Amino acid sequence: MNISVASGKGGTGKTLVATSLALSILNKHRPVQLLDCDVEEPNVHLFIEQEPVSKHNVSLPIPKIDYDKCRYCGRCAEVCRFNAIALLKNTLVIFPDVCHSCSACWHLCPTGALVPAPREVGTVHVSQSGDLKLVTGRLNLGVHASPPVIKAVRNTAEKGVVTVIDGPPGSSCPVMAAVEGTDYCILVTEPTPFGLNDLSLAVDMLEVLKVPCGVIINRDVPGNDLIDHYCQEKGLNILMRIPLHTEIARAYARGIPLVKSNPVWAEKFIGLYQQVAREVSG
Structure with missing residues (x-):
């Protein structure tokens, strides 16, 4: 019981x-x-x-950026409901403390530039x-x-x-x-x-x-x-x-x-x- x-x-x-x-x-x-x-x-x-x-x-997975693949299209920032990703000119910024590990960003990235990486919580x-x-x-x-x-x-x-x-x-x-x-x-x-x-x-x-x-x-x-x-x-x-x-x-x-x-x-x-x-x- x-x-x-x-x-x-x-x-x-x-x-x-x-x-x-x-x-x-x-x-x-x-x-x-x-x-x-x-x-x-x-x-x-x-x-x-x-x-x-x-x-x-x-641990929880959070996005990690492969800058060689990133085209800075901003798709990841658009789909993130928690505003954990920001596109600033040609820089992509990830805020781990805000990320809810929903996985939308790496699944919907058109170039596969985002991959999950473990973060100890x-x-x-x-x-x-x-x-x-x-x-x-x-x-x-x-x-x-x-x-x-x-x-x-x-x-x-x-x-x-x-x-x-x-x-x-x-x-x-x-x-x-x-x-x-x-x-x-x-x-x-x-x-x-x-x-x-x-x-x-x-x-x-x-x-x-x-x-x-x-x-x-x-x-x-x-x-x-x-x-x-x-x-x-x-x-x-x-x-x-x-x-x-x-x-x-x-x-x-x-x-x-x-x-x-x-x-x-x-x-x-x-x-x-x-x-x-x-x-x-x-």
Whole structure:
């Protein structure tokens, strides 16, 4: 089963939930894969002791110019939807940071003057902690295209092993790359107007992707039913409430997962996993 953990905004507690869920499953003597797909700012490794296993680069093709063949006709600049190519008199300029690797330019160049060349955009790190496999994606500085790195992280997942995906925040393309095709998505939110607004965007995204979801309210405060009303209207299950508590924040700041700072939460997260499994199985 593949479970993704997402949120409409950053800082709601995705990693808190993802690490605690994975460790709780591991404590029940079940192998688990934990994929850190928040490739712009991965931090799962700060909470999991592990031994490095492997590392590989992720590359995307970008156009390379063969000036002996180029007639400076400007066809490549015309077909580039992202303005990654500019024709300046008898000079062709390529902007790698803007290129989306769509391949239109080298396919439509009438003289074959453009050919694809690899550009490194990130890395994938695999490590092991007993029966827990941790895969971390890292986007290179200055690179905007995170979905290819996210997909490379997901491609390392082994079939037949429970997989927990810590996705990036938001509801745009990187999040879609992380959650699409998963069996269930846990949305972590907080009981604030901003939290509600971004939660609703994430729910809309998951409806388009046809991924079932439930909600965890982090930093929950008694008497604040802002998220409750929304979930009731949308027919969403509130899977768990994590209270606003100083000790939880202090442990997290020291890199201690919730289930290790307070073992009571281990059983709660196993209950969460069992509830998700029941919903997935129908």
